[in-house]
Amino acid sequence: MKKRKIQSLSRKIVLSITLLSLFALIVIFTVFEKINKEAFYNIEMEKANLIARTIEPLIAINLYLGLNNDKIKEISLQLIKNPNILAVKVMQYNQILSEIKSMEYDNNIESSFIVNQTVYKPNSQEKIGSLVITYSNQNYKELTKKYTNLTLTLLFALGALFALFSLYVKKLLSPLRKIAKSLKNYSPDREINFPYISQNNEIGLISNALNDMQEKIIQYAKKQKNINQFLEEKIDEKTIELRRQLYIDTLTGLPNRLSLINDIVGVREGALLIINIDSFREINDFFGHIAGDNILRKFANRLKSMFDDVKYIELKRLSGDEFALFFMKKPSLEHLTQTAQKLIFDVEKMIFFHENNEIAIRITVGGVHQIDGALEKADIALKSAKKQHKSFLLYDEKLNIEEQYKENMEWVKKLKKAIRQDKILPYFQPIYDNKSDKIASYECLIRLIDSDNNVISPYKFLTIAKKSRLYNKLTKLMIKKSCQHFENIDNDFSINLSVDDMLDPEILAYIQQNIKKYNVAKKIIFEILESEGIENYEEISVFIDELKALGCRIAIDDFGSGYSNFEHLLKLNIDYIKIDGTLIKNLDTDKNAQIVAKTIVDFAKRLNILTVAEFVHNEAIHIKVKELNISRSQGFYLAKPQEKLKHS
Amino acid sequence: MRILTLLFILHTFLFGYNYNDMLLKAQASIFPKIMMLDKKLEEKLIDGKIVYTIVFDEEDHDTALRISEFINKNYKNNFDKYSYKINLVKFTDLSIDTNASIIYMLNSNKDIKKVADIAKQKGIITFAYDINNLKNGLLFSLMLEKSTVLYLNKENLHTQKVDFVDSLLQMVKFIDKGNS
Numbered sequence: 013m014k015k016r017k018i019q020s021l022s023r024k025i026v027l028s029i030t031l032l033s034l035f036a037l038i039v040i041f042t043v044f045e046k047i048n049k050e051a052f053y054n055i056e057m058e059k060a061n062l063i064a065r066t067i068e069p070l071i072a073i074n075l076y077l078g079l080n081n082d083k084i085k086e087i088s089l090q091l092i093k094n095p096n097i098l099a100v101k102v103m104q105y106n107q108i109l110s111e112i113k114s115m116e117y118d119n120n121i122e123s124s125f126i127v128n129q130t131v132y133k134p135n136s137q138e139k140i141g142s143l144v145i146t147y148s149n150q151n152y153k154e155l156t157k158k159y160t161n162l163t164l165t166l167l168f169a170l171g172a173l174f175a176l177f178s179l180y181v182k183k184l185l186s187p188l189r190k191i192a193k194s195l196k197n198y199s200p201d202r203e204i205n206f207p208y209i210s211q212n213n214e215i216g217l218i219s220n221a222l223n224d225m226q227e228k229i230i231q232y233a234k235k236q237k238n239i240n241q242f243l244e245e246k247i248d249e250k251t252i253e254l255r256r257q258l259y260i261d262t263l264t265g266l267p268n269r270l271s272l273i274n275d276i277v278g279v280r281e282g283a284l285l286i287i288n289i290d291s292f293r294e295i296n297d298f299f300g301h302i303a304g305d306n307i308l309r310k311f312a313n314r315l316k317s318m319f320d321d322v323k324y325i326e327l328k329r330l331s332g333d334e335f336a337l338f339f340m341k342k343p344s345l346e347h348l349t350q351t352a353q354k355l356i357f358d359v360e361k362m363i364f365f366h367e368n369n370e371i372a373i374r375i376t377v378g379g380v381h382q383i384d385g386a387l388e389k390a391d392i393a394l395k396s397a398k399k400q401h402k403s404f405l406l407y408d409e410k411l412n413i414e415e416q417y418k419e420n421m422e423w424v425k426k427l428k429k430a431i432r433q434d435k436i437l438p439y440f441q442p443i444y445d446n447k448s449d450k451i452a453s454y455e456c457l458i459r460l461i462d463s464d465n466n467v468i469s470p471y472k473f474l475t476i477a478k479k480s481r482l483y484n485k486l487t488k489l490m491i492k493k494s495c496q497h498f499e500n501i502d503n504d505f506s507i508n509l510s511v512d513d514m515l516d517p518e519i520l521a522y523i524q525q526n527i528k529k530y531n532v533a534k535k536i537i538f539e540i541l542e543s544e545g546i547e548n549y550e551e552i553s554v555f556i557d558e559l560k561a562l563g564c565r566i567a568i569d570d571f572g573s574g575y576s577n578f579e580h581l582l583k584l585n586i587d588y589i590k591i592d593g594t595l596i597k598n599l600d601t602d603k604n605a606q607i608v609a610k611t612i613v614d615f616a617k618r619l620n621i622l623t624v625a626e627f628v629h630n631e632a633i634h635i636k637v638k639e640l641n642i643s644r645s646q647g648f649y650l651a652k653p654q655e656k657l658k659h660s
Numbered sequence: 661m662r663i664l665t666l667l668f669i670l671h672t673f674l675f676g677y678n679y680n681d682m683l684l685k686a687q688a689s690i691f692p693k694i695m696m697l698d699k700k701l702e703e704k705l706i707d708g709k710i711v712y713t714i715v716f717d718e719e720d721h722d723t724a725l726r727i728s729e730f731i732n733k734n735y736k737n738n739f740d741k742y743s744y745k746i747n748l749v750k751f752t753d754l755s756i757d758t759n760a761s762i763i764y765m766l767n768s769n770k771d772i773k774k775v776a777d778i779a780k781q782k783g784i785i786t787f788a789y790d791i792n793n794l795k796n797g798l799l800f801s802l803m804l805e806k807s808t809v810l811y812l813n814k815e816n817l818h819t820q821k822v823d824f825v826d827s828l829l830q831m832v833k834f835i836d837k838g839n840s
Contacts, residue, residue: 069827069830070827073825073830076697077694134697134825134827135697135825
């Protein structure tokens with residue numbers, strides 16, 4: 013690295029002063045030289061003039077009185093005694109009366125002044141002659157020489173003085189260099205002994221100030237060091253705590269999901285059981301979150317005590333109501349299954365207390381007997397068990413659950429695309445009156461037209477639509493398009509509604525809006541799926557009343573498939589019962605189905621409710637339907653759902 | 661010898677004082693010029709003229725006349741810018757009423773002090789042919805020595821009506837009681 017060149021302050025100061033002074037001196041010297049030389053010249057000239065003026069009256073009176081020339085010569089001789097006067101010449105009217113030259117005249121004639129003094133008649137201005145004095149400039153030369161020498165001596169003296177002054181300033185400022193040098197490698201860890209502290213001047217003040225500053229810095233550094241040490245300790249503590257929190261669940265003190273993930277990565281073989289407390293949300297809602305947390309803690313402790321002795325099984329808490337048993341060694345499939353089943357059995361016997369309330373819980377367990385993708389697979393198994401209302405399910409590759417998940421995701425994409433591209437359409441299947449064999453109404457059935465223009469049935473996407481919250485949009489589309497379609501067609505038509513649709517105030521408002529808009533209140537029939545299990549009868553009743561007030565009609569779809577009871581159905585004030593297809597499809601041969609169907613028809617007739625047979629897929633069934641006095645028929649035997657209306 | 665002494669006395673008695681002609685001419689040339697060196701000459705003009713009064717004893721009338729002619733010949737009626745008039749006055753006729761801008765006193769045995777007093781009263785300059793008369797109160801005289809020498813009676817200079825150029829005073833020889 014190139015060393016930084018220090019520009020000496022002292023040198024700068026002295027150089028500046030020297031240059032400035034030198035300039036001033038040169039200017040003064042030049043000006044004075046000129047002025048003084050001129051002054052010296054003038055002095056000498058004045059002296060010569062003075063002599064001339066002094067002697068002139070005497071010459072004048074002699075000339076005037078016309079006495080003899082001896083007197084004038086006498087005066088001239090007296091003048092010539094002055095060593096500076098080289099010659100005296102007296103003239104009267106251009107005639108030389110007297111001319112006397114000194115011995116030095118010839119030597120000095122070149123460097124002399126000539127003073128020509130006019131001689132006037134005494135007591136008059138009349139010119140009567142002239143006096144010419146040749147005056148030596150020797151004096152002037154000597155004076156200027158002396159002056160020049162003196163000035164040069166002065167300059168030399170000043171130069172020497174500045175040199176000394178420079179050295180003095182340098183000496184004065186040298187402590188600053190020493191201080192700077194000592195400061196150069198300053199570090200708070202290393203104390204510097206500043207020189208010149210005892211000096212009673214500015215350097216001393218600077219040294220003292222730096223020393224004070226150093227002490228403060230040292231104190232501050234010590235404080236900082238202590239603070240840093242303290243902070244480091246705190247950070248270490250917090251790091252440990254955070255690390256603990258990262259892997260430990262704060263509520264139960266059990267290792268958490270992240271810990272499980274790490275453990276799974278760290279072993280080659282193993283197994284996993286995921287435990288989910290059934291309907292734990294209800295416990296939280298009913299008893300409160302504090303009670304819920306309390307139960308989770310107690311549940312965790314009991315699980316812990318159950319598996320405390322088994323070293324290769326580690327208990328984890330994955331999320332709110334989900335726990336896991338991680339087998340760090342691969343157990344036999346039988347042992348894994350037994351462990352799960354014993355766990356389920358033991359938990360069912362567990363009773364938790366909260367404010368004198370006994371709370372019992374049930375669990376669902378999903379298991380996996382392999383380590384590869386254990387968490388995901390156990391989770392799939394758990395979800396499948398829940399879906400299948402089983403308390404335990406072991407993950408099986410044959411379930412092809414993963415593929416289903418992928419397919420579901422693809423369907424969500426397709427659905428979104430279809431909605432975006434307006435490819436969700438109503439298809440219309442006629443419902444025939446069994447007495448007249450004419451079309452009584454049409455059921456509007458949802459269809460998705462895919463990118464290859466294939467017509468996709470709703471069983472492929474409706475469940476996925478419900479999970480992905482697209483169902484609401486599909487319902488709205490069907491309501492709008494169906495109402496729009498039948499606006500100017502004089503036929504009844506029906507639309508399917510789920511329980512969720514009926515419980516959604518937004519859907520109710522949308523239906524009301526479209527019915528009014530397209531004026532189809534008298535034509536529209538809403539089919540409510542009985543198979544979904546209507547539980548909130550009061551809310552459904554309110555919904556139906558709202559629509560019936562507009563003049564709409566209501567049908568119960570898939571009647572006989574659910575657990576609805578007739579008493580509740582009566583309250584709903586329905587107009588149609590559509591008998592479930594499972595009863596109709598074998599109606600021609602299944603005696604039991606015939607009995608159930610007949611019971612439904614009888615029941616409906618008493619209530620003045622029309623009945624509709626679905627799934628009429630052949631002639632025999634159609635005949636049987638008619639025999640049983642079912643009011644209307646619908647099925648592929650009679651007509652398939654079509655994009656356009658089929659007229660009878 | 662007695663006869664020679666008697667002749668000399670008679671001659672002096674009959675024909676007056678034996679003047680040095682060279683000295684007379686020198687005085688006639690220079691005294692008017694000296695008179696012109698008086699800065700207060702204007703005050704002494706009479707009817708705008710300088711009255712050059714020559715006082716003489718009766719027996720020196722011719723001398724006075726010759727002086728008068730010499731002056732007129734040299735100055736041709738003007739002393740510089742001033743016209744002048746030569747007034748020949750016998751000693752006995754001299755009084756305070758005599759017109760005079762200056763008085764030139766020829767030799768006399770009489771009381772010269774009278775001339776000095778009148779001149780003093782009038783405040784005018786006096787010239788004496790004989791240097792010895794300066795002792796009696798006259799102001800200037802001139803002698804021909806190795807060179808021409810002007811004598812001035814220092815005692816008589818202190819009159820407020822006479823003010824000479826300084827250079828004149830530098831070149832004169834002063835006569836006083838001490839070095840007379």
